[in-house]
Structure formats: structure tokens, C-alpha cells
Amino acid sequence: DTAVSQTPKYLVTQMGNDKSIKCEQNLGHDTMYWYKQDSKKFLKIMFSYNNKELIINETVPNRFSPKSPDKAHLNLHINSLELGDSAVYFCASSHPGTSGSSSYEQYFGPGTRLTVT
Amino acid sequence: AQSVTQPDIHITVSEGASLELRCNYSYGATPYLFWYVQSPGQGLQLLLKYFSGDTLVQGIKGFEAEFKRSQSSFNLRKPSVHWSDAAEYFCAVAFYNTDKLIFGTGTRLQVFP
Numbered sequence: 001d002t003a004v005s006q007t008p009k010y011l012v013t014q015m016g017n018d019k020s021i022k023c024e025q026n027l028g029h030d031t032m033y034w035y036k037q038d039s040k041k042f043l044k045i046m047f048s049y050n051n052k053e054l055i056i057n058e059t060v061p062n063r064f065s066p067k068s069p070d071k072a073h074l075n076l077h078i079n080s081l082e083l084g085d086s087a088v089y090f091c092a093s094s095h096p097g098t099s100g101s102s103s104y105e106q107y108f109g110p111g112t113r114l115t116v117t
Numbered sequence: 118a119q120s121v122t123q124p125d126i127h128i129t130v131s132e133g134a135s136l137e138l139r140c141n142y143s144y145g146a147t148p149y150l151f152w153y154v155q156s157p158g159q160g161l162q163l164l165l166k167y168f169s170g171d172t173l174v175q176g177i178k179g180f181e182a183e184f185k186r187s188q189s190s191f192n193l194r195k196p197s198v199h200w201s202d203a204a205e206y207f208c209a210v211a212f213y214n215t216d217k218l219i220f221g222t223g224t225r226l227q228v229f230p
Contacts, residue, residue: 041223042223043207043223044220045218048217050216055216056216056217094216104216104218107163108160110159111159
């Protein structure tokens with residue numbers, strides 16, 4: 001009954017390859033996010049989608065392309081992987097902008113550790 | 118620019134001691150405030166949040182935090198730390214009318230027996 005799940009948990013690949021990370025949430029939330037956590041543990045938002053529509057795109061290289069087939073899924077596809085893409089990628093979901101205490105509260109997946117060699 | 122500062126990169130405490138982790142934000146209005154915890158190799162778990170009302174909020178695992186508008190701070194406290202509290206702690210803010218969470222740089226908590 002995992003709320004936000006990601007696959008795979010670990011991903012090791014070579015420079016230049018293309019890879020995808022999948023995210024699914026069963027919380028019924030409208031909005032999903034991708035965050036990148038670098039080697040110094042700094043977390044930064046990359047994208048957010050609301051009901052399959054892109055809302056936030058934070059100056060991320062266009063090698064990164066999120067895709068949301070439905071509001072419960074948000075996948076991240078990365079083309080031409082570079083060494084600097086090595087990081088932990090977190091998916092999250094929330095019900096943003098609604099009244100009440102659930103506004104802006106984000107639930108995170110376990111993360112995908114990407115290593116580019 | 119909007120920002121979140123966690124001045125302490127690394128804190129070490131003895132088990133049973135009290136704990137306070139600092140968080141300051143820079144913004145013209147009151148944001149929504151959060152504390153998350155990340156155990157090694159794990160995702161982020163929400164400890165507590167502040168939206169409005171009582172400035173002292175209670176969270177899970179015995180944590181509490183106090184919002185002080187005059188100091189733009191939202192410090193996390195626990196009266197008696199347990200060894201299992203060793204983790205990375207992140208303060209985060211969400212500003213009005215945006216879904217974006219802005220995180221601080223984190224504070225790593227180490228607990229000695």
C-alpha cells in the first residue's frame with residue numbers, strides 16, 4: 001500500500017545512454033513533482049505536473065523530459081546522460097492550492113539513485 | 118530572492134539530550150513551513166507543518182516547531198533525542214499561490230549513546 005513508489009531504486013548506466021524513471025502515486029493527488037538531490041544532499045525541484053499538465057519547469061536541460069500519462073503517474077526520461085546527472089531523483093505528490101491543511105503538503109517516494117559512469 | 122537557510126550543517130548530540138535545529142527563511146509574507154526528515158537511503162518523511170494559527174506546532178516522533186514571524190524562523194525541537202533520530206533534517210517553505218517547495222540545505226543529526 002505504498003503511497004508514492006518509484007522504479008527502479010538504483011540505476012547505473014554509461015554516459016550517452018537514455019534512461020527512464022517511473023513514479024506512481026495511489027493517494028489520489030492532482031499534482032506530482034520531480035526533485036533532484038545532489039551529492040551534497042541539496043534538494044531542488046525540477047518539474048511539477050497538475051492533472052497531466054506541466055506547471056513548473058525549473059531551468060532543467062531539455063535532455064530531461066517528464067511525461068504524465070495520467071494523474072497517478074509521472075515518468076522522467078533522460079536523454080544523453082552526463083556524469084553530472086548522477087544524483088538521487090525523488091518523485092512527490094500533493095493536493096496543492098486547496099483549502100485546508102493538506103495544501104502544499106508533499107509526499108515523497110523512496111528515491112532513485114542514478115549513477116552515470 | 119526567496120530562500121531558506123539552515124545554518125547548522127552538522128549537529129551532534131547525546132541520546133536523551135534536547136535538540137533544536139534552526140531554520141530561517143527570506144520572504145516578504147508568511148510562507149507555509151515544513152520540516153522533513155530523511156533517514157539514510159530513504160525518502161523524505163513529513164515531520165510537521167505550519168500554515169496558520171497557533172505558532173507552536175506538534176509533529177510526529179515527538180518533534181515540535183515554533184514559528185516566529187519577527188525572526189522569520191521555524192526552529193525544530195525535541196526535548197529528548199533517541200538514537201533512531203539520527204538522520205538528515207530539511208526545512209522547507211512553500212510560498213503563497215505556488216506549488217513549489219524550496220528546501221534548506223539540510224542539517225545532519227548524529228546521536229551518540
